[in-house]
Amino acid sequence: MDYVIEMLNIRKEFPGIVANDNVTLQVKKGEIHALLGENGAGKSTLMNVLFGLYQPEKGEIRVKGEPVKITDPNIANNLGIGMVHQHFMLVDPFTVTENIILGKEPSKAGRINLNAAHKDVRELSERYGLLVDPEAKIADISVGMQQRVEILKTLYRGAEILIFDEPTAVLTPQEIRELITIMKTLVKEGKSIILITHKLKEIMEVCDRVTVIRKGEGIGTVNVSETNPDELASLMVGRDVVFKTGKSQSKPAGSVLEIADLAVNDSRGVKAVKGLNLTVRAGEIVGIAGVDGNGQSELVEAITGLRKAGAGSIKINGKEIKNSTPRKITESGISHIPQDRHKHGLVLDYTIGENIVLQTYYQKPNSRNGVLNYRNIYQKARALITEFDVRTPSEYTPARALSGGNQQKAIIGREINRDPDLLIAAQPTRGLDVGAIEYIHRRLIEQRDTGKAVLLVSFELDEIMNVSDRIAVIYEGEIVAVVNPNETTEQELGLLMAGSKRKEAGGSTHV
Structure with missing residues (x-):
């Protein structure tokens, strides 16, 4: 068998951790080969x-x-x-x-x-269907x-083997479809692709073979035509995975978040x-469905104090918080899982322990008289690392050293x-594997079941359908429909997200 790439019995160690333990990967010419594993695998x-x-x-690498000995990316490019x-x-x-x-x-x-250069880039982009403005x-x-620019960069340097690292993690559904078309075009042109992913649906649709890594060890390689998502999920996490999280009927109580006639600029x-009008009650999960760029980010940033709002009102438990500081909003009972974990979620050069107390470092028992109590901080971090299965060498590890999912x-x-009284979860499972997604969905539903209000913003329609009690569809900065997940389909949601009006009479757009 002729392989364009062979990585044979690779072992890679870092201080305190074996990242790859005797892993073998063999890629054929002209195939899309998935590399599948959990976060941190x-x-x-x-x-x-x-x-x-x-x-x-x-x-050994062949x-x-x-x-070959590949000691820097320039050598890789030359190969x-x-x-x-x-x-x-x-x-x-x-x-x-x-x-x-x-x-x-x-x-x-x-x-x-x-x-x-403009001429070369234009010709290259047209050849591969990667249309961009040079x-x-x-x-x-x-x-x-x-x-697309990143892909063109590799093609401009003459790449025959392309490695895509979690390429759909930040894309909208439409962009994912376009990327799949692009990958198929590249393979027809004789390129070979290694796709790092944990999205089983994409593997089944686009890949020829898949190599599974679990906790640094190679589990094996299978033909996609001879497997199924359940089997791949089990190989990846070492146990059966539940794709649809079971939940009881919600029992909503009083309003926690009330937004009225809100206007926000980008x-x-x-x-x-x-x-925009929106209400989220205690004991329910309201999902916001929409194509990226329809005001979701600005809405979340206005609620959390990261962006100034114009007209309208934002109330938490009846108290106006519009244009308050992020600290005051946090103290009012709002937690925020941000869309961009690097920009708004973490200080990457701080340790995991320090990141755990970013909003509470000034409160007891994390500090006293302005002096941080590191013993307490790291003790708390250890407990959360265990509870939430954060794969890290220790609580003293800088956040930068962890995988995106961790x-x-x-x-x-x-x-x-x-x-919190209100948990805002913006793309909470972006970059997570199926095992972690199952876990996070369960935690969101637990929050709901303990009487918390949850606002879920996601581009993943199956996530919105699976987790939400009510779905508010946002289009061009307005809520255009409110639907029950049990009474709609992904097709109808997709049409609403594209701006089509729901035909049912009396459907209020005030949630």
Whole structure:
């Protein structure tokens, strides 16, 4: 059998942890090969070894049958290996073309030939169906477009083997469909793709074979045509996984969050939320469904004090909190699992213990007379790490060193532990594997069952349908419909999210 990539018996260690333990991965030419595993299983580490960012302690790498030593990404590029990272490596003020050619600039008489570069980028983007504006600034284009730029960067450098690290984690459903089409086009052109993921639906749809890693060890490789999501989930987590979280009928009580006629501008000063009305009661989960960019982020930021609101009112337990400081809003009984865990959820260079007390460090018993009680802080962190299964060498580990999913679990543990009246969960399972998703859904439902109000904002329609008691559909900054998950379908929700009005008479848009 001819393989374009062989990683044989790879072992990679970090202080106090074995990230990859005797893992083997063999990729055929022209296939989409999934690398499946839980958060922290060692998937990204293995691919960082292949891309030259890490050096293995043991094992051998072969490219097209030849043993190679990949000591840095330039060598990987020269061998035809390109990597599209989960967190994009782009320079925001630069244009699309400037980012793509960075480090490999075409020059004429010692000057960068931008006209030639624009032409090359345009031809490359048309060839692979990756249509982007070569002259647009990265800061001005969508996340989906930024990902296309990352893919074009690898193709511009002549990549034959492309590594995609959790490529759909930050994409809307429409962008995911477009990416799947792009991957299929690349394979038709003779490229080979390694897809790091834990989304079983995407593996079943787009991949040829899948290699499973569990807790750093290779479990095996199976043909996708000969398996199913249940079997893959069991291989990944080592037990049976429940995909649909069971929950009893909600028993809502009084209103906790009341929003009336709210208006909020986006960063450009354009109105993103327009006269929005929303109520979330104690003992219920209200899900907000919508395509990214329809005002969800601005709404959540206004509720949590991260963005100033214009007209309207935001009340928690009957008390006006609009345009209060984030600390006052936190103290009023709101917890927030933010959409962007790096920007708003963690201080990456702080330890896990320090991150656990970001909102409560000034309160007893975390401090006394302005002096932090580190013994208490780390004791609490140890308990939450255990309770929420945060895979980390210790509570003293910097947040930056954890996988994305484990960073998310630390945030969720911190926010639930604060015992809020209202829990705002914005994309709470983004970047999490099926086992962790099952766990987080169960925790959200537990919050509801203890009488808490939960506001869930998610782009994952199956998550909205599965977890919510009521669904509010947002379109262009307004709630256009309120539906019961038991009385709607993903198809109807998709139409509502695209702006179509519900035909039923008397359907109020005031939740």
